[in-house]
Amino acid sequence: MKFKRSTVMLVGVAFLLGAGVLIAESQRSQSPSPTADTASTAPIFAFEETDVATLTVERGDETLVFEQGDDATWQMTAPENALAEPGAIAFLLSRLNTDSPLQTVTMQADQATDFGFNAPLGVVTVTLTEGTEHELILGGPDFSGSANYAAVDPEPWPPAGETEYSVLVVTRDVANGINRPLAEWKMPVETLAPAEPGASSTPESGAPAASPAAPTPTGEPPANEVPPAPTAPAPEAAN
Template sequence: MKFQRSTLILVGAAFLLGAGVLIAESQRSQFPTATTQTATGPILTFEEADVATLTVDRGDETLVFEQDDDGNWQMTAPENAVAEPGAVAFLLSRLNTDSPLQTVTMTADQATDFGFNAPVGIVTVTLNDGTEHELVLGGPDFSGNANYAVIDPDPWPPQEGTEYSVLVVTRDVANGINRPLEEWLMPVETPDAEAGEEDAAIPNGSQTPEDAAEPNDSPATPAAPEATENDAETTN
C-alpha cells in the first residue's frame, strides 16, 4: 500500500513536532520555571556597622576581613594588611541592598546544572551578635548577566530528596567576589614615592635648610703685615 505524499509530509511534521516537545521538556526539567512571586527585599538583611567578619572563599584562596570598633576594615588572611574599604563595602552593599531578580526551585540532583558543584564563591557574613549568614554563588543564568545563588543552605552540599530556593542575583555579586587580591588592599606609599614628593616640593636652585645653615665660603685668613725698615733696624 502506497501512502500519498501529503500523508507522509504530515507524519514527518508530527514526528518533528513531537521531538521538539521532548527536547523542550528535557531542558525545562533541568532548569525549573521561575516562581511568580516577586522579590522585594534585599538578598540579606544586615547593617554594615554590625558586621564583625567577612569571609570570601574563592576556591583557590580564602579572604578574611575584620571590622574594628572604629569601622575600619583589616584583612587578616591571606595577608595581614589594611583593607580597601570601598571593595568591602561594594560586596556588602550587593548583599544588603540589591534585590534578587527572581526565585527558582532546585532539587539536589540539579546542583550541577546550576553551577553549584564548582561555585564562584562562598561568602560568609558574621555579625557582632554571632549571627552568621552564608551565600553560595553558582553559575550564570541563561542571559549571562546574572548568577544563581542560595542563602544559608541546609544541608550543604545538597542531599538527595532536598529542594532549595535559588535566587537569581545580578552579576555585580560575582564581580565583587572575583575582585583581584590587590584591589582588596589599601595602597601603601613606598619610600621612593615619598622621597620623590619631598624633592618635588623644593624649587630648583633653592637651598635646603641644611645648605642655608652652612656658609658657602670659609672666611679669608688675614695676611701677615710686611716688615718695615725701622723694624729691621730695631731687630739688629
C-alpha cells in the same frame, strides 16, 4: 432545504475544533500556578555594614578574611595582614544587604550541577557582632548569561536526598564584588616617603663640596692667593 455534504463536514470540523479549544482552556485554568520564577523586592540579607564583625570570601583556592574594628575600619587578616580597602568591602556588602534578587526558582538536590553549585564561583560568609552567621554560595550563570544563581543559608549542603532549595537569581555585580583582584582589596600604600621639611639637598655624587675661604686680617691677601708683584716708582721729570 438541503445542505451540501461538504458544508455539513465543514461545520462538523469547526464544532470539533471549538470544543477542543474550550476543553484545553478549562484544563489550563484548573492547573496549579507555578511557584518558581517569582520576583522579590526584599534584599538578600537584612543587616547593616556596621553590624558585621568578620567577612570571609572564598574563591577557588584563595580565602580572604576581613575584620571590622571598633572605629569602623577594616583589616585584612588573610591571605595577608594589611589595611583593607573600605570601598571594596562596602561594594560587596551593599550587593547583599541592599540589592534585591531578580527571581527565586526551585532547585531539586539532584540539579545542583545544572545550577553550577558543584564548582561555585565563590562563597561569602558574614558573621555579625551578635554571633549570627550568613552564607551565600554563588553558582553558575542563569539562562540569560547576565546573572547568577545563588543559594542563601542552604541547609543541608551539599545538596542531597530529595531536598528542595529556593535559589535566587542575583545580578552579575555579586560576582564582580567577589572576584575583584587581590590588590583591590588592600588600601594603596605610598611607595615614596615625602621629603622632611627643612632638609637640604646633597651635592652630586663625586663632586667635592666647596669650603668657604678662611677670613684673613684686613689688608692681607688670603693664604692661597698670590700677592701682586710690586711696581717700580715712576722716574722724576728732569728740570
